[in-house]
Amino acid sequence: MKATLQIVIFIILTINKLLGCDCPPTNSFQARESSYRHADLVFLGEYVGEDKTQKSNLFTIMDLFKGQTKHDTITVVKERGCSIDHFSKGIWLIYGEYQTDSTIAVSLCSATRSFGQLLMFPPLPFYDIKTMSIMDSLSIELSIVKHENYE
Secondary structure, eight states, X not given: OHHHHHHHXXXXXXXXXXXXXXXXXXXXXXXXXXXXXXXSEEEEEEXXXXXXXXXXXXXXXXXXXXXXXXXXXXXXXXXXXXXXXOOXXXXXXXXXXXXXXXXXXXXXXXXXXXXXXXXXXXXXXXXOTTTOOHHHHHHHHHHHHHXXXXX
């Protein structure tokens, strides 16, 4: 009974979080294109950990695809509303908007994703983990998005 109650509470909180966001309906390609266009910073990063006192998460930048930063690490702040508030260990593709020179906010509506778990949008279908590296797949994805933005 207790486990069922916990599951129901989790579902209600998740639905409230999702309903609190006004993410326009879109397909995964449109989401990537829109996320890239609106982001100040797009990078591949490794999750370092959470700072519960600051309500933030820290990432080491592995490769920068858009924007500029003076730092090797970046802090993702948790804002009210549509921010992603839970990250897990692993490699992430982050689409963020600057809050300060070393902090960004990441929208739940963005195409931000982990390569260990899916949030909203799966990787493009031509990503084959056996023959391509993550960097190869990202290069292809970002090339497509950039090409669409500049035509």
